[in-house]
Amino acid sequence: MARATSLYVCQSCGAQSRQFFGRCSSCGSWNTLVEQTATPTDNRRRRPVAAAPEAAMPAAPRRSEPIAAVGDRPLQRLGSGYGELDRVLGGGLVPGSLVLLGGDPGIGKSTLLLQSAQAMAARHSVLYVSAEESAQQVKLRWRRLAEEQGELSPVTAQEAGGAGLQLLAETDLELVLQELEALRPAVAVIDSIQALHDGELGSAPGSVAQVRECAAALARIAKRQDTALLLVGHVTKEGMLAGPKVLEHLVDAVLTFEGDRFASHRLLRAVKNRFGATHELGVFEMRGQGLTQVLNPSELFLGSDEPSAGTATIVACEGTRPLVVELQALVSTTSYSSPRRTATGIGTNRLHQILAVLEKHLGLPLSRFDCYLAVAGGLEVEEPAADLGVAAAVVASYRDLTLPPGTVLIGELGLGGQLRPVAQLEQRLQESARLGFRRAVVPKGSGLGRLAAGLDLQLLEAGGVAEALVAALGVNPADDRA
Ligand SMILES: Nc1ncnc2c1ncn2[C@@H]1O[C@H](COP(=O)(O)OP(=O)(O)OP(=O)(O)O)[C@@H](O)[C@H]1O
Numbered sequence: 243m244a245r246a247t248s249l250y251v252c253q254s255c256g257a258q259s260r261q262f263f264g265r266c267s268s269c270g271s272w273n274t275l276v277e278q279t280a281t282p283t284d285n286r287r288r289r290p291v292a293a294a295p296e297a298a299m300p301a302a303p304r305r306s307e308p309i310a311a312v313g314d315r316p317l318q319r320l321g322s323g324y325g326e327l328d329r330v331l332g333g334g335l336v337p338g339s340l341v342l343l344g345g346d347p348g349i350g351k352s353t354l355l356l357q358s359a360q361a362m363a364a365r366h367s368v369l370y371v372s373a374e375e376s377a378q379q380v381k382l383r384w385r386r387l388a389e390e391q392g393e394l395s396p397v398t399a400q401e402a403g404g405a406g407l408q409l410l411a412e413t414d415l416e417l418v419l420q421e422l423e424a425l426r427p428a429v430a431v432i433d434s435i436q437a438l439h440d441g442e443l444g445s446a447p448g449s450v451a452q453v454r455e456c457a458a459a460l461a462r463i464a465k466r467q468d469t470a471l472l473l474v475g476h477v478t479k480e481g482m483l484a485g486p487k488v489l490e491h492l493v494d495a496v497l498t499f500e501g502d503r504f505a506s507h508r509l510l511r512a513v514k515n516r517f518g519a520t521h522e523l524g525v526f527e528m529r530g531q532g533l534t535q536v537l538n539p540s541e542l543f544l545g546s547d548e549p550s551a552g553t554a555t556i557v558a559c560e561g562t563r564p565l566v567v568e569l570q571a572l573v574s575t576t577s578y579s580s581p582r583r584t585a586t587g588i589g590t591n592r593l594h595q596i597l598a599v600l601e602k603h604l605g606l607p608l609s610r611f612d613c614y615l616a617v618a619g620g621l622e623v624e625e626p627a628a629d630l631g632v633a634a635a636v637v638a639s640y641r642d643l644t645l646p647p648g649t650v651l652i653g654e655l656g657l658g659g660q661l662r663p664v665a666q667l668e669q670r671l672q673e674s675a676r677l678g679f680r681r682a683v684v685p686k687g688s689g690l691g692r693l694a695a696g697l698d699l700q701l702l703e704a705g706g707v708a709e710a711l712v713a714a715l716g717v718n719p720a721d722d723r724a
């Protein structure tokens with residue numbers, strides 16, 4: 243009989259030590275070591291379910307083979323019932339894969355997964371394991387969402403003759419594994435991985451050892467019986483997925499669900515995806531009856547139709563998806579010794595850089611002015627392609643000018659004041675034209691004149707920031723009489 247010993251496990255990186263330290267010697271995080279009692283033999287005394295998938299197969303000798311000779315198996319994908327979720331997953335759920343969905347508390351993770359589980363249940367067998375809420379709580383939410391479901395998924399479980407949605411409210415990993423073995427569902431949702439508990443480990447639910455063991459046991463069973471698993475993961479105060487990094491390595495895709503507390507829209511992104519591109523964006527809106535897909539997100543990020551001073555429109559690309567977004571700038575005389583610069587939705591360093599370029603190359607005395615910048619709809623724009631739009635919004639606010647309506651600005655600003663080409667310009671122009679924009683200011687040499695003519699879009703090409711702003715505003719902003 244092994245003696246129980248104390249072990250200190252870092253909740254950030256999973257490193258173990260026999261001694262307590264205030265700072266983890268492996269990852270350097272402070273106050274992350276937690277004491278756990280571990281019996282050394284526990285990890286080896288595994289249940290049969292948790293055995294490696296190879297163990298279940300005949301013990302054929304494994305040899306390498308030429309890659310071209312490896313048997314083809316077409317990658318099937320299960321539609322999640324939501325086009326926006328499928329887009330982020332790279333086309334749908336892959337059988338036998340693990341997807342981890344992280345997000346702030348109350349952002350709508352359970353809602354999203356319950357809705358898609360219900361939609362998928364029309365065609366596949368789906369198990370929803372609720373480890374956080376009671377069966378009655380989930381039922382209540384399910385009933386509330388049911389009204390919206392009719393609108394979102396054209397087929398209901400009964401019409402399609404699907405197996406329907408099975409619910410299990412359980413926190414014991416052993417029982418969850420047994421149910422997965424008995425049902426062999428095509429899709430299973432685990433809400434959440436931190437709430438599951440493996441009785442064979444001495445540590446508390448949510449600790450590194452528990453999360454790692456539970457996820458590994460689930461991964462083995464998922465791979466063995468080709469069940470697509472959707473795991474909900476909690477997010478720490480710092481916005482990291484709680485639990486060891488090893489959890490992110492273990493799963494095939496990591497999605498994050500984010501949104502502004504004050505706005506109703508929610509953004510779904512892939513941080514990692516073994517079966518598709520990352521940086522794709524899915525947009526949802528939280529309504530009383532649940533989450534609805536936003537199929538035309540540009541409309542969400544466009545402000546009012548009334549043009550106002552200091553407003554510019556840019557086209558940001560999120561993955562392959564162009565989004566037309568409105569920017570607003572406010573430039574006012576500063577009463578501080580060093581002027582205030584605040585940017586929401588765009589990095590402050592980026593704003594500083596653009597202001598410096600405008601000061602140097604247009605001669606505008608912006609260092610004597612406060613500058614505030616905001617992206618409509620709470621979207622985060624990381625792309626440098628927004629630079630020209632930011633410059634135009636700042637200059638328009640400074641000069642109290644209104645940009646002609648129907649104008650979009652696309653281009654990256656170099657430190658020398660030159661306008662740099664951006665990727666996916668064609669898609670950006672198409673999206674602008676679709677939304678009724680008639681003028682686009684773009685970097686020189688795009689070669690898209692014919693495309694723009696076909697789209698009925700006036701293409702204004704410029705080599706530098708000064709030239710671009712003259713084209714956009716119709717006046718020279720460097721001219722004091724403007
Ligand atoms: N009765 C209701 N009517 C309208 N909206 C509701 C109702 N109940 C919940 N919501 C919305 O759903 C959100 C909670 O969603 P959900 O429980 O799916 O979040 P979660 O990410 O799973 O949270 P947690 O991390 O706590 O599990 C609430 O913030 C609220 O906006």
Ligand SMILES: [Mg+2]
Nearest residue numbers: 351352374433
């Ligand atoms: Mg939840």
